[in-house]
Amino acid sequence: MNVGATAGVNPYEGSRMLSVSESPNNDNTPQAYIAFIENLSGGDQVTASFYGWDVTEGGNPSLRIWAAYALNGDINDYQGSTSEGSGYPSGIGWEKLEHTWTIESGKEALVIQARLYS
Helix, strand or coil, X not given: CEECCECCECCCCCCEECCCCCCCCCCCCCEEEEEEECCXXXXXXXXXXXXXXXXXXXXXCEEEXXXXXXXXXXXXXXXXXXXXXXXXXXXXXXXXXXXXEECCCCCCEXXXXXXXXX
């Protein structure tokens, strides 16, 4: 976590913010785990949101909320992508990103991520 401004950007609220970056830019998709929710059942709904900074309207870099399934007790386990996430921000600076997932049958845990697209 960074305290205060980072690269000239002040936190949306408060005095701290998480900064995710890619340097050098090699077209990977850096991700930060935001939450790990266990003991889910098919049909459960999970909603997550955060504020992201983006001033590149219609271009990269950009960010979004994404999620993948895992097994209970293992945040690094990968049981497939949810194949859905938030849209990209509009490039106006700070903007709230939010998404609701409906858990698939047979899935038990969800790893919510902040993803950077360069």
